[in-house]
Amino acid sequence: MDIHEYQAKDLLKRFGVNVPRGGIAYSPEQAVYRARELSGEKCVVKAQIHSGARGKAGGVRICSSDDEISEAASWMLGRKLVTHQTGPQGKMVGRLYIEEATDIAQEIYLAFVMDRTEERVVVVASAQGGMEIEEISENEPESIIRSVVDPAVGMQNFQAREIAFQLGLDPSLINQATKTIVGAYRAMDELDASMVEINPLVVTGGGEIVALDAKLSFDNNALFRRPEISELRDKSQEDPRETYAEDRGLNYIGLDGEIGCIVNGAGLAMATLDMIKMAGGEPANFLDVGGGASPERVLMSFKAVLNDPNVEAILVNIFAGINRCDWIAEGVVRAVQELELTMPLVVRLSGTNVDEGRALINESGLNIITADTLAEAADKVVAAWKDARSKNGGAV
Incomplete structure (x- = not known):
């Protein structure tokens, strides 16, 4: 599970990581009000979506007046931002983070x-x-530092230094940097996060180390013991x-094909996807119904x-x-009847x-093909799909 930047910063702040002041806004008027609360010459209006590269898509703007803030907020809210991480469908902007502008002297990449x-x-x-990080790896591979944390003792001050x-x-910044690195690791460890990324972590002109952007991802399997983290989920x-499948306890991952898959067991599901591709089709999803369906x-x-x-x-x-095949068959028959299914269906x-x-x-x-x-x-499913397509002029 991912969370928004402002939520990630709020969590990191609890572990001693220095973040800029800011506030959330849901309308242009509220964005202007938040900026006035910060009382600085400039502020940054940031679209809150679960994606990086927002700036390249117009989702991050530096503003120096109420009119500029209102204009930026009006442009972003309700718009789908398209980045290389969202894909062509983009992600809808429903909230903004209004943050004080930071005097940047140096930018650092830090991730766990x-x-x-x-x-x-x-x-x-x-x-x-x-x-x-992909750009850094390609352009400045020698600059990448890797350090393994021993789980028995966690991140130690000497390792952070x-x-x-x-x-x-x-040297005057080492203590601040140590506190930031240790704090970010503690956030990952104590909140069951699967990733903590601060990019950029900046050194300001005034000699402070500040997390200018932050991203936290969490292990869905641990959310049952982290209700405070579960509440940060933004299903939009x-x-x-x-989301539909997860809320109903199904293991589902959406793909880009046309052939839907209902399988039991992750290994068999993966093999099914491979076999569909080998037969000339494209799977639309991974779905494991689990045991005892x-x-x-x-x-x-x-x-x-x-x-x-x-x-x-x-x-x-x-x-x-x-599982029992008769249970599965009963469910298949019910599905075809209740959902009035007309597309090709193959059952093995x-x-x-x-x-x-x-x-x-x-x-x-019922018109169910067996194998x-x-x-x-x-x-059979690829052949039936192609046949149905040809009969319907390229669409089923």
Whole structure:
């Protein structure tokens, strides 16, 4: 789960990280009022969306008058900002962060990420801040500093000081930098974050170290014990397909294809996606219905898949162990009947109560294509999808 910049800064501030003063606004009038509260010559109007590169899309503006603030706020609010991270669909701006302008003398990149190879939290830092880490890696690879944190003791002051010295900071700033690095690590550790990124972390003209931008991502599996973090979730910034499925306990990831997938087990689901591509199709999603799926859960899975308007065919692939094929078949029949499904549907069942499940489908009298193997199912759903497309002039 991602959160907004202003929320990330509020959390980091609790752990001793210095952030600029600012306030949230939902209208141009409120934006002007927030700027007056800051009482500075200049302020920065920042669109709050779950994406980087907002500045390149016009989502960050420096303003020096009420008129400029109002104009910037009016332009941003209600607009979809398109960045290389949002994709062409963009993300809607529903709130703004009005922040005091900062006199920047130096920009630094600082992040804490999970390294699955090291099985540790790794600090990634660079004296070349203000850019995406991919740009830094390409343009200034020698500037990247990596430091592995021992989970038994956490980030220690001496380790943070070493990073600060490697960044080439003035000796007078080392204590501030140490406090910032340790504080950011504590935020990640104590809040169950999966990533903390401060880009840029700046040195001001007055000799302060300030987190000018911040991004925190959290492990969804840990949110049950972090209700204060769960409350920061902004569903308007998420893929509505994934939000619908997650709220109903389904493991779903939206993709860009046309063939919807309902599978049990993550491994089988991944194999199903591969087989569809090998057969010449494009999967529209990853969906794992999980073990012990009831007919009601199967029906919910169909609804989740059909929330994607690009879906033109569906493949149900079940290898039942904990599940039962007759439960799955009952759910499939209900889904076709209740949702009045007309698009091609291929069902492959194997495992517990497979004969009973196949009998339910065969006796239903519905237009459901069956298959015995995954390869056969993938071939049949791609063929049926292409056939339906050709009959409907390129659309199902």
